[in-house]
Amino acid sequence: MLGLATLEHQQQLKHLTTVNLADLVGTQIVHLTNKAIQRQVQILFTESTPIQVHAEAFLLGQAIYNVLENALDFSPDNATISISIRQLENNAVIQIKTKARAFQTMQ
Numbered sequence: 001m002l003g004l005a006t007l008e009h010q011q012q013l014k015h016l017t018t019v020n021l022a023d024l025v026g027t028q029i030v031h032l033t034n035k036a037i038q039r040q041v042q043i044l045f046t047e048s049t050p051i052q053v054h055a056e057a058f059l060l061g062q063a064i065y066n067v068l069e070n071a072l073d074f075s076p077d078n079a080t081i082s083i084s085i086r087q088l089e090n091n092a093v094i095q096i097k098t099k100a101r102a103f104q105t106m107q
């Protein structure tokens with residue numbers, strides 16, 4: 001929360017660098033692996049051609065982590081979370097989809 005409050009009061013980003021988006025997404029997936037294993041959630045990451053973005057790596061990584069953690073928290077056990085990245089004109093697009101496995105109830 002403190003980090004978010006600090007960010008909200010910043011007038012501009014201070015530590016912009018060139019960031020490989022696939023590497024950054026991959027790192028955040030690694031951080032969430034144990035939580036996904038506990039819930040038996042599979043995380044699939046489809047990398048496209050390398051996409052470089054000009055960003056503050058720590059803050060972008062934190063934002064990606066938060067969105068992925070939300071996807072994990074709100075997915076049912078045994079679900080699959082699919083993540084893809086692509087470039088669309090001058091923008092980088094990160095797409096996250098959740099798919100629950102179908103199951104049959106016994107009657």
